[in-house]
Amino acid sequence: MSLIVQKYGGSSVADATSVKRVARRIVDTKKSGDEVVVVVSAMGDTTDELLDLANEVSPLPPGRELDMLLTAGERISMAVLAMAIHDLGAEARSYTGSQAGLITDSAHGAARIIDVSPGRISEALAEGAIPIVAGFQGVAQDSKDITTLGRGGSDTTAVALAAALNADVCEIYTDVDGVFSTDPRVVPAARRVPFITYEEMMELAAVGAKVLHLRCVEYARRFDLPIHVRSSFSSKEGTWVMSPEAITRAIEEGRAMEQPIISGVAADVNDAKVTVVGVPDKPGQASAIFRALADAGINIDMIVQNVSAAATGRTDVTFTCPEGSVQQAMEAINARREAIEFESLTVDEHIAKVSLIGAGMRSHPGVSADFFQALAETGINVEMISTSEIRISVVTRVDDSTKAVQALHSAFGLDADGEAVVYAGSGR
């Protein structure tokens, strides 16, 4: 008997019909002999509708009240799902984040989980009931106020709860069949990736894949908890996100084929490029820029500093950040104009970040060469480069991103009709 935590997203419980279908799946899992704990998001567009209502009464609602409002969404979906399960003859009990023991800090709208004390969930399981837990929400340790976890919060709830309950697997149900080698809308030959490591999945999440949120994968890696991403509309196997050791075991057991060098290609068009022009080329200037950005809470990604022009003793510093942070970034830098001594600021939002991810590139030195050759042959100009041990990312013109993804997907043998024995991995 396994303990399975199943998480259903908003699209899986969009209306009464979907709720009943999900209820049937949950009851079937229970009947097959496993213990089940369910984490559920708000139904369909509920969260957006609640946000609209908030905006009707206040342009800038306080975070505490916004969290109180938004948590009504999961309250509705979890109660309705419990009713649907009850209607199939099984016992289900819904629990708010607070009742399920999701203790967070008090950063409203983006709270971090501090502790999970799922005493009531364990009791419900012991009594043979199916606990239904509200995703995305918790209770602040100090103020006892209701909090929300921010983007990808329900996935994080599911993984944190699975870890605290020592579950065997956390199943994340969504409206696609799993993680793909790249966005199937861009490359129709994209393949589903059967197995991927936490590290690769984190790199993918960081460069724009939307299937799993970075924070949830981090959490799963810390507790070595297998995640199974799959569709709530079919019973097909999806994508297993696991440790390299667990994947090796799966290969030994014949459940997986040999692991590929490259798992996927992703493009992110939501970043912008900011250039701080004419910064004196002396120690401390770059530090002043990035301290200003850090103090303003802005996540920056790639950084490039030009070789200084000998005549002027000045250089340009370029970085990328999410488009939504550009205004704030410019204000933060302008506010320290005297310390940084720059000449001007330029912004370019017409960029894309194209990334290749694969744990295998660690031991295969030719990957970079193949990567740049594929882009060069397609006539794509590379503006910035950044690499990690298992990822190569470049900034290109946004209009080139589709061509770049297609070229790389094909060059690394990821196309489904290709001959290469590689798997793949990228979000949609």
Next chain:
Amino acid sequence: MSLIVQKYGGSSVADATSVKRVARRIVDTKKSGDEVVVVVSAMGDTTDELLDLANEVSPLPPGRELDMLLTAGERISMAVLAMAIHDLGAEARSYTGSQAGLITDSAHGAARIIDVSPGRISEALAEGAIPIVAGFQGVAQDSKDITTLGRGGSDTTAVALAAALNADVCEIYTDVDGVFSTDPRVVPAARRVPFITYEEMMELAAVGAKVLHLRCVEYARRFDLPIHVRSSFSSKEGTWVMSPEAITRAIEEGRAMEQPIISGVAADVNDAKVTVVGVPDKPGQASAIFRALADAGINIDMIVQNVSAAATGRTDVTFTCPEGSVQQAMEAINARREAIEFESLTVDEHIAKVSLIGAGMRSHPGVSADFFQALAETGINVEMISTSEIRISVVTRVDDSTKAVQALHSAFGLDADGEAVVYAGSGR
């Protein structure tokens, strides 16, 4: 400085515009120097919409989950109201029933308040914030599950909280100007009643007036807490519900005129008449009937037993109960057919209960005579009679109820254009 608990019903916060209007009223009260605690119902039709959603997934949802679902309604309205107040520059904090310390038994859907521990509300007041509390809901003492208080629950929350906080008054805001001498749709000359005793208000609530729920008035009487029923759409004085002593003080202070003999007339068309035909006229038979009904949890109202027919030694027992309980009542009695030994059961749903209420009838013996004379002169046949110290009720044909109300309202000088110095009181 007074402490005022203000309760706003669903029609007062039906949409963003109404919420803003209510927020303005709350902030004005606070600015005028009083402390304010707000209790709020779900917005407009939210509760009905949630019930519809529940019915889509389950014909008979478990009470625990129905309560979890319905409490999302007040969660939304209280958060939105807090935002609107915040937008006017005052600080508001919303609290669920559980957070506000509303401790109940675990009778889902109709929980009773066991205790109120409003520690967080007092803290918020001490910090200068306006607490916004979800009406209608609490938390079960034993199971820690979320409960709802049933019909009129938000009024009861407001009164219970006001009592626990030792507030000076509980203001119940609604969409009418207060309590009327009878339903203004039936008698256009109906008057607003400025003062009414708890007892009279309870009798009115019991016979079909819908402005205040019986339970909330009972609670207020127990703690001698004045209730002020008024419209959220105007700043007019409404109806004060208080003890006879408080009304006497108001008269002495010149705030009220002398109290009337009769305060109002009400008609309730939602009862049915059930007759148990041919019951042996021997000790214990009536008891067996009413024990069966009590065990089934059915509230019965009027009871009449015919004089027994000497030839058969059998009699008929007739009682009234809410139309919604008729089916259950018949099943309960049929299930004890052998013990009760009756011959048949008949049901009549075409009845109305017409009532006259007034604390003054205690000391005015002529009221009954005038009552029956007014009905007789209008040609209305009386089928059953029941009286309390301050109420006379009769059952008539449902088609006669409007005529009966008009005749009584006029006969006791309640018409607004009449000359009598009486006040009046009946719900709509």
